[in-house]
Amino acid sequence: MAAVATGTGIGLGGVRLHSFNSRPLSLFLGKKLNLGILSADKKLSTSRTRNFVVLASGVEIFNLVHDVFLGVGVGLPCTVMECGDIIYRSTLPRSNEITVTVPGVILALGTLSYLWATPGVAPGFFDMFVLAFVERVFRPTYKKDDIVLGKKLGEGSFGVVYRASLAKKSSSKDGEIVLKKATEYGAVEIWMNERVRRACANSCADFMYGFLENSTKKGVEYWLIWKFEGEATLADLLQSKEFPYNVEAIILGEVQDLPKGLERENRIIQTIMRQLLFALDGLHSTGIVHRDVKPQNIIFSEDSRTFKIIDLGAAADLRVGINYIPKEFLLDPRYAAPEQYIMSTQTPSAPSAPVATALSPVLWQLNLPDRFDIYSAGLIFLQMAFPALRTDSGLIQFNRQLKRCDYDLNAWRKTVEPRASPEIRRGFELLDLDGGIGWELLTSMVRYKARQRISAKGALAHPYFDREGLLALSFMQNLRLQIFRATQQDYSEAAKWIIQLMAKSGTQKEGGFTEAQLQELREIEPKKKSSPQRNALASALRFQRKIIRTINESVDELNRRRKSLWWSRWIPREE
Numbered sequence: 028m029a030a031v032a033t034g035t036g037i038g039l040g041g042v043r044l045h046s047f048n049s050r051p052l053s054l055f056l057g058k059k060l061n062l063g064i065l066s067a068d069k070k071l072s073t074s075r076t077r078n079f080v081v082l083a084s085g086v087e088i089f090n091l092v093h094d095v096f097l098g099v100g101v102g103l104p105c106t107v108m109e110c111g112d113i114i115y116r117s118t119l120p121r122s123n124e125i126t127v128t129v130p131g132v133i134l135a136l137g138t139l140s141y142l143w144a145t146p147g148v149a150p151g152f153f154d155m156f157v158l159a160f161v162e163r164v165f166r167p168t169y170k171k172d173d174i175v176l177g178k179k180l181g182e183g184s185f186g187v188v189y190r191a192s193l194a195k196k197s198s199s200k201d202g203e204i205v206l207k208k209a210t211e212y213g214a215v216e217i218w219m220n221e222r223v224r225r226a227c228a229n230s231c232a233d234f235m236y237g238f239l240e241n242s243t244k245k246g247v248e249y250w251l252i253w254k255f256e257g258e259a260t261l262a263d264l265l266q267s268k269e270f271p272y273n274v275e276a277i278i279l280g281e282v283q284d285l286p287k288g289l290e291r292e293n294r295i296i297q298t299i300m301r302q303l304l305f306a307l308d309g310l311h312s313t314g315i316v317h318r319d320v321k322p323q324n325i326i327f328s329e330d331s332r333t334f335k336i337i338d339l340g341a342a343a344d345l346r347v348g349i350n351y352i353p354k355e356f357l358l359d360p361r362y363a364a365p366e367q368y369i370m371s372t373q374t375p376s377a378p379s380a381p382v383a384t385a386l387s388p389v390l391w392q393l394n395l396p397d398r399f400d401i402y403s404a405g406l407i408f409l410q411m412a413f414p415a416l417r418t419d420s421g422l423i424q425f426n427r428q429l430k431r432c433d434y435d436l437n438a439w440r441k442t443v444e445p446r447a448s449p450e451i452r453r454g455f456e457l458l459d460l461d462g463g464i465g466w467e468l469l470t471s472m473v474r475y476k477a478r479q480r481i482s483a484k485g486a487l488a489h490p491y492f493d494r495e496g497l498l499a500l501s502f503m504q505n506l507r508l509q510i511f512r513a514t515q516q517d518y519s520e521a522a523k524w525i526i527q528l529m530a531k532s533g534t535q536k537e538g539g540f541t542e543a544q545l546q547e548l549r550e551i552e553p554k555k556k557s558s559p560q561r562n563a564l565a566s567a568l569r570f571q572r573k574i575i576r577t578i579n580e581s582v583d584e585l586n587r588r589r590k591s592l593w594w595s596r597w598i599p600r601e602e
């Protein structure tokens with residue numbers, strides 16, 4: 028008895044019949060077709076599917092179609108199940124069995140590395156939907172009445188900071204807190220502090236609680252509470268004539284009885300830089316860019332004897348797109364990197380949180396927003412090495428000089444060194460210790476292009492932090508240094524190319540980038556030839572662009588307001 032079987036499987040006389048994939052019906056009409064010819068007598072036939080021409084009569088076509096419908100959905104295709112043409116039901120592989128294939132493994136590994144790449148899509152989901160809830164349940168909460176205000180510590184445009192204490196305290200040290208009464212920007216700061224507390228608690232001042240206080244007549248006010256970390260910021264310590272020995276004393280807890288000199292100062296500065304980079308690495312690894320790194324925002328924690336970062340009010344969380352405003356103008360101009368924005372201005376405004384989260388690894392790699400903080404940290408390094416740069420006027424003057432040298436520190440050095448004061452010379456000497464490894468690290472932090480700047484993790488692995496310095500590097504350390512230097516190459520052209528591709532493809536809504544913007548990207552000089560028609564066309568284009576820009580900005584603004592709602596709902600309110 029012979030039967031023509033098609034579809035994915037047909038039961039016939041106790042035998043499960045399988046042929047290759049079911050084909051579109053049009054193929055049956057006199058075309059060549061893959062069909063399995065099966066003999067029911069041979070229960071375990073090894074026969075392969077043969078190709079032959081089916082000249083189907085009307086009745087046969089009807090039967091075939093009937094068979095197809097019967098077959099579909101009965102079993103999986105043999106190609107997947109590797110079952111041959113005829114296999115007993117009992118010998119079929121179990122349907123839930125996972126087949127490991129090379130492309131499958133590559134795909135799975137690729138997906139996993141994408142989900143774990145900075146800023147971490149997968150850890151982000153875990154943090155937001157598990158850790159945040161667990162923390163809410165177990166962390167102590169505070170109310171306005173629990174806090175006794177003390178002296179004012181500072182006042183910025185977005186809030187006032189007080190030293191305070193808790194009315195009910197378990198020990199005298201326990202009760203010392205810092206309270207910030209902040210405007211609507213306090214909501215961002217609460218979000219960032221909570222994120223940091225869960226992801227890298229040691230990087231920043233110990234955040235205790237934050238809530239919305241709306242009983243005051245002033246309107247919306249966010250109250251943020253931190254543990255009181257200590258009296259001194261790095262700015263206070265830098266202003267002392269004793270710097271860096273005053274830092275050594277508080278880090279070690281005692282005054283060293285050693286001769287003062289460059290070597291010793293270098294070691295102290297190394298320690299401060301290591302602690303600062305460690306704190307930054309913690310923030311960056313979790314997708315947070317501080318954007319306001321400066322000595323005033325680095326506090327010395329007396330308990331842990333380390334420097335910690337404060338004031339996350341201007342920080343951006345690139346994992347979920349909070350405070351992600353590509354064109355936002357930034358903050359303290361004394362410490363801001365030349366790009367001034369953490370994201371390329373070609374990057375479209377942040378999409379909704381799930382999309383921002385899904386795209387975050389790509390956007391992070393394209394923009395490397397963390398390098399904004401690295402530039403600021405580099406300037407702090409410079410201030411530690413050169414006392415003349417510790418004053419506002421000194422730093423502003425340095426910034427002007429560096430800008431004139433196209434942000435090339437080596438060029439700046441060439442201009443100032445020949446006529447430098449003994450104090451400036453001493454700074455260069457300090458950085459030139461151990462074969463100039465300090466200078467090398469500094470120049471890899473303070474660079475014009477963000478892409479060419481070293482990351483916090485890279486800086487921590489730099490030989491500058493090995494005690495022996497450059498000359499005593501082992502083979503492996505030397506290799507590491509060479510790799511580090513290779514990674515300092517300029518890959519911005521490649522990134523630009525990718526951005527261009529993204530820009531060209533554009534979306535229907537955004538309309539992609541205009542030719543003029545692409546021109547700007549390519550840094551091609553616009554043609555100078557002009558004619559009345561060309562001028563008229565240019566004016567019309569300019570006008571059109573202006574209208575589009577205005578509409579986009581208004582939509583952005585509306586979106587931003589709408590988007591700002593979702594995460595501020597997480598902030599507790601005082602009952």
Ligand SMILES: Nc1ncnc2c1ncn2[C@@H]1O[C@H](COP(=O)(O)OP(=O)(O)OP(=O)(O)O)[C@@H](O)[C@H]1O
Nearest residue numbers: 180181183186188205232253254255256257337338
């Ligand atoms: N956890 C802390 N422990 C001890 N002191 C702190 C702490 N947090 C903040 N301070 C002190 O309060 C000051 C102001 O804090 P912060 O920078 O967060 O406020 P701000 O309103 O943003 O100020 P500004 O606008 O001047 O930066 C700091 O310079 C520091 O001296």
